Amino acid sequence: MGDPDTRKVMKIGFLILAMLFFSVPVPAMSGTGTKYVGSIAPGGTDTFRMSFGIGPNEDPSDISVQVMGFGQSMDTGFVPVDPANDTNPYSARTFISLDNTTIHLKPGMTQQVTATITLPKNVGPGGRYAIIYVHSIPAAGGQATIATAVVIPVLITVSETQPSLTGSIENVNVGDLTAGQPVIVTTTFRNTGNYHYRYTINSVTVTDSNKNILATGTTQPSENSVIPGNTVQYIVQPEVKNLPEGTYTVDSKVLRENGQVLDEKASIFSVKSNYVPPVTESSITLTPGSAGTLTSPDGRYSISFPQGAMLGDAVVTLKPYSHDKLPSAPTDAGLGATCFEITGLSGLLSKDATVTVTYSADDLTGAGGDTSKLKLSYYDAAQNAWVILPTQVDAGKTTLTTTTNHLSVWAVMISSSTTGSATSGSTPGTAATQSPLSLTVIIISLIIAGIMVKRSIRKQE
Template sequence: MKTKIIFSLISVIFCLAVTTQPLTAAGGLTVYNGKIETSVQPGSNNVYTMEIANTSDAPMDIGVEIKGYGMSPTQDFISLPPKDDVSAYSALSLLNASPSTFHLEPGKSQVVTVTAIIAAGIGNGGRYAIVYIHTTATGSGVGVISAVAARVLLTISGSKLDTTSQIASADLVKSTAQQPAGISFTVGNNGNYHFKPKLKATVRNGTIVVATTDLVAPGWPIIPGYSRQFKLDLIGTSPLLPGTYQVEIEVKDESGILITKGTFPLSVTENQTLLPPATTTPKTSTIPPSTLPTSTTITLSPSTTSTVEQNSRSFPALLAGIAAGAILLVIAMVAVGRKRK
């Protein structure tokens, strides 16, 4: 089944649900258009669609809920029960999904409509929630419940976007026989808008740089009111010797704009092995990496499920790539024509 791109015109607002790779949980629950990341106008009604498919060989009953979007220092996102979503930037009360329950035979699909009603005085920044699509338990005993968490990230058009953030104190992660030394720290978003962090650390002895890190490319966003822990491998031409150093950490957004930076003392009590520059590869941005199982075997209970999410590629970016390729092809054809003349 191919990803479907669906356009809706509601209250003269053109809404594009960001196209993603299908999100598939174990058990055959598959969601197309499984992320909404877009701008919305104050005082508008906005409609997005997701297609829910049963790609298994067994029938399933499906439930669709709007839940809170949370994080933890070691998890990129958490589906929060409504009562636990107390963020000032929650989109929980703005969203509605229909239908909320339905049955799917093998190979069948159902379009779910997600409506976002934005008040005229909504305020500044972003609004966040999760559309939680899951199989439902029937009967009693032991069974498997699968779920997909489709993230919603709305930007209030024309509002003031604030990504004020802070870095918690940096700590040395000691080297082992298998791993080089590293720096761990936590970045907290105190603003009103999410960002995907680019991270870099530099260790100095006075004015002399003794170790650095790769510039870690942005991954999952940090949403307002939450923090994320990171670990960066240290790179250097010689071991880091015992002593007291200064480590400077820079946090930029995905476009390269500096969000925050900080300098912290770093105490080293024994020789630390560093990653040689010749063998460096950009990696390791979080401690520990999030584990997102797609399903679990449980005693049947609708409140106990597992989730899956995936990174996405936006449809506008795909169109831009196609357009760029077409322009290059036209230029090449004109050049060939001139040579023939």
């Protein structure tokens, strides 16, 4: 059977092959007729057919088909509502009947279900709405199965009636302003009419106390219809520049695609310390034979690369990073307000780059006014740890400077330490000296293992 090393290589190779080729298949249900949009007169009837199937290699499955109320999540997603909780006056749930509520799907075959919609003569004007909810039934004996579900929206226009297209903005909220993070305006809107509308748009305008326009922002047209009786939210990030301390106004409008304003509402917000926007994404192309400096358009961030820092040509990019996505700070430190990301290199630099960042008033507040606690740090994903670097502080220029050979997610850290500290759930350690294992390395390792397995087999033959 060969020497011990060969047997070891063969075992590793077969384990790799098993991981690659013996994964568990995930069943999936497909269908046609997965939406109904039509007009029916009061007292009229219409039908539509739905077809469902699974792939030829899937396991047989029992499927339940139910008529539910039409709910909607805040992000406009469609949500089935249990009949016991379906109190929407525009519900069509009781107007729909199905010729089959349980079907058995066999591999490679399809089953059909026909829905019949019958509107009462006194149905009223506008639209009526329901969801046909199609989902897998757990196997007998309570065995765990991978759930498969399809939501089929039913949107009925009651013809020969007059729809009412009205809406109400219930709230306009400007989230907490944090230096280096975007301004987020959330508008909560309710369809108060009797008819749905698609492609709604939310437009916001930020003005100062003199009514000067400082920034605007608009959502993309919503693909999902807003259903009567439901409430949704629109989120806009207007490109606000620096905001000195003061009072400001955000005006929010919800419009139909034809420009009709459904509602408009203004909200006043205060800035208690000077606000600065997130870093603007910018890039630089670096070569081994030349030095280069990547600087943000506003000059608040810069990374200087010496000649020879790169082993090959690379495009290095400075990007904004969401503060709420940062890994937790070490137990003996705290996250400041400023964070960003530097991408473009899978490994380490050959020579250290110099990173200079302008710290914000929020960073300084977090440090209790003590600039010596402001440190630049990067997150080492391989070690699951923040690496807190020795940092030079220039209080006059309000800058932090350090050197590094690591491109990653960065943040201003509030700490008295200058050594790496682990995040919660991992073992504390010092600064990381290696980068995360890249996909390329994994692929190469798999290829090498495969070659070694083949060679060992040939030797045995």
